[in-house]
Amino acid sequence: MLQQIINGLALGGVYALIAIGWTVVFGIVGLINWTHGEVFMIGAFAGYLVITTYHVNFFVALVVAMFFGGLVAYLIERLAYRPLRTGPKLALFITALGASIFIRNLAAIIWEPQSRAYPATFEASVMTWQLGSTVLTINTLQIMIFAVTLVIMAFLQWFITRTMMGKAMLAASQDLEAVSLMGVDVNHLITITFWVSGMLGGAAGVLVGVLYAIDPMMGAMAGLKGWAVAVLGGVGSISGAMVAGLLLGVIENISTTFISSGYRDAIAFVIMIATLVIKPTGLMGFKFEDKV
């Protein structure tokens, strides 16, 4: 049980990163950013490619992946979403869907569809602890992933609450129109939002790549789990997404032992549906009012 919780925390941190990427975009633009899973995939591949071609260390790969994740998210916003921002919501959603299908399959053509694993970038050792009658094993990779996630989140928290731009983003997630009346350049703000979202997605991609195999279709499930986490935490709430991400990671791992591993991926959806039906504001979210 404790073992499952430990395994779940590392994965949960990554879910939280993906979910925050979803939630900042939804909070500000009001769009289900279906391409976020693809940004995550691009990040994973960017990290993989720099590690295999230039043999750089993990942290350089992380920074490169964050840059490319941000760049791709920005390009998607600039080329696909911005022209339609004032248009009908369904058209915007279908555009997101189309862009996601396009990027995913283009990646499958360029990088071949088979899955591959990151080369070992550093010594991963396994620690074992004797706790009463149970033996706990902890991989140093897991600890490192968890630590990196925490650092990124701390940085994000600083950015949101301490910088002018971050405060503007927080305000915009509550009322974009009012923020634009206060003299904030909305286009600039949305550009920054997509960069932040993309960088988080890219970072999550590398962290997942270190633990599991990567392939061009990996974005689909990861993106949806990110959405489920965002909903559970309360859409638009960054701290909610952090808590919910860790929670989902742990719940998934526990359910594997207690229910069946076959239903592992379904857990996220069940939680998401239950959240929306029972408490649509999630754990820490605020209500999106129906405007007449």
Added chain:
Amino acid sequence: MAKPALQFAQNLAHKPATAIILIAVLLGFTFIDSLDLTEEYIFGAYAKHILFISLIYSVVTLSLNFVTGYVGQTSLGHAAFFGLGGYVSALTTSLLHLPYGVAFILSGLVAALVGLPLGAPALRIKGPFLVVVTYGCGEVFKFIAINLDITGGPAGLPGLISPTLGIAFSDIGVTGKEAFIVAALILALVLAFIMYRLEDSRVGHAFAAIRQDEIAAASMGINPAYYKLMAFVFGAFFAGLAGSLFAHYMSFISPDMLSSNESIMMLTMVVIGGARSIPGAFLGAFLLTITPEFLRFVKDVFGLSYDPWLVLFGLLLVVMMRVKPQGLLGAETVFRR
């Protein structure tokens, strides 16, 4: 080039004579080989297979139109009803050994019954949240089908009966399954007729009012919950029937039928054809069924190592939403902001 073609298609909707000619052409296409006019078959089994698939997706697109087109609720879980219909009818014929007619009706009824609780969240949840809830429901269905023994797990259920439905041409036909083409055609036409009559009925006006402004509609005494559920149940019923026909035509069913990719395809058929447009639904279904098959042919001719369809499909959606967000045959003011 594209414009006259579109106008022609638009005209079809208002001229019953043209529609009848089209139906006659389809039937001729289906049965000309049954007359044994030539040594070789004029149209291969493959062409008829594509025709059947297109017709089935026409039914599904029309049924999704109730939810997405009329009441304006974007659903990404429609394949759940399609697959559910298939599984229900597969299990009734193979486990309970009931005749296909019973299984057919039952598949629609069960899908509608399941559509009721699945439609219920739509009463509270709106817009983007509904999209992910319907998507999530579809995925959960898929995981259930994969994990249960009775549904055959990931491999699905092979060897379903393919009845001739009383059409006796099948012994000289190409695929022996012409009856399914006729059945799918009838189902599509019945549904198209219902939609045609619905437009100007009390229910149709209620749908339109809810779509345009739910709060205003409610204040006028229209019960949005009642009509939204009605649209969900109706859509689910016909999707279930289509699923039953599809499963027995293939004589095989697998969890792929429930997959989210199917749901995405169905939604895009509605959007590309044009929401609430009857000829648009047919156009969307035929276009998105035939084009990938055509591109597979292109792939073989040019010796490409990959299938270009999905990349082009993604690009097509993005471009389409820029140029003509209301769909090919949709009315100009389809969406509200």
